[in-house]
Amino acid sequence: MTEFREKLERHITIRATRDAVFAYFTDSPRFARWWGEGSSIEPVVGGAVEIRYPNGVKARGTVVEIEPPARIAFSYGYGAGDPAAFSLVTISLEETPGGTALHLVHAFTSAKIRDQHVQGWRYQLALFSKTVSDESAREVEAAVDAFLAAWGDPDPAARRRRLESCAARGIAFRDAYSATDGLEDLLANLEAIQVHMSGERPAREGPVLLSHGTAIARWAASKDGGEALGRGTNVYDFAPDGTITRVVGFRES
Secondary structure, eight states, X not given: OOOOOXXXXXXXXXXXXXXXXXXXGXXXXXXXXXXOTTOEEOOSTTOEEEEEXXXXXXXXXXXXXXXXXXXXXXXXXXXXXXXXXXXXXXXXXXXXXXXXXXXXXXXXXXXXXXXXXXXXXXXXXXXXXXXXXXXXXXXHHHHHHHHHHHHHOOOHHHHHHHHHHHEEEEEEEEOSSOEEESHHHHHHHHHHHHHHSTTEEEEEOSOOEEETTEEEEEEEEEETTTEEEEEEEEEEEEOTTSOEEEEEEEEOO
16 A cells, blocks of 8 residues: 655645535536646536646546545646656645635655645646636626626615625725724615715726726716716735725825
């Protein structure tokens, strides 16, 4: 039996639910979105694992343990030989308030080979976190649009519905003129804005840039859809469940 005594360990928190993260180990299209086109995984003990890197390098292995949605282990090696004789990858997932804590252990027979994989896993786990985040891009755009629409909606009930559809109860907002904590505080601020800046309606301008659970989006404000009143940029932080937890606004004009 091969002994894997040399271990490489990495920890990363991904801002997504554990079920969403583990789906990348049970669904080949998602697995390929992370590793590269043509990669695949059979999510059963004994199932084949094939990784095709964008540069043409291939790695193969076999699932040796799987406990959805908490843990998966698979052998990993290159070439036509037995991949189990090369190394063993074990990934454990734990749900936390900030997202999913991922613990990777890649065990080898050689310290030299282990050290050759340190930067590779640093890159691959960053890519993995970004890939999981990107899957929610459409929902993030809808959340950003609902948040901005709430600012210009003159109907208090409609403003509440819009914010409750996209924001966490404890949402924090900061810009040059406002500092609010919590949904009720933000709604009170929006009510005051309707009094002092009635008719100003901000809307998203251009695409939403999303990375690792944080988004950036430009906006433009107009007077009831007509006269331009200004532009700015908002930075949005999202909870693992996809709700907005914090917004920082920058008004440019």
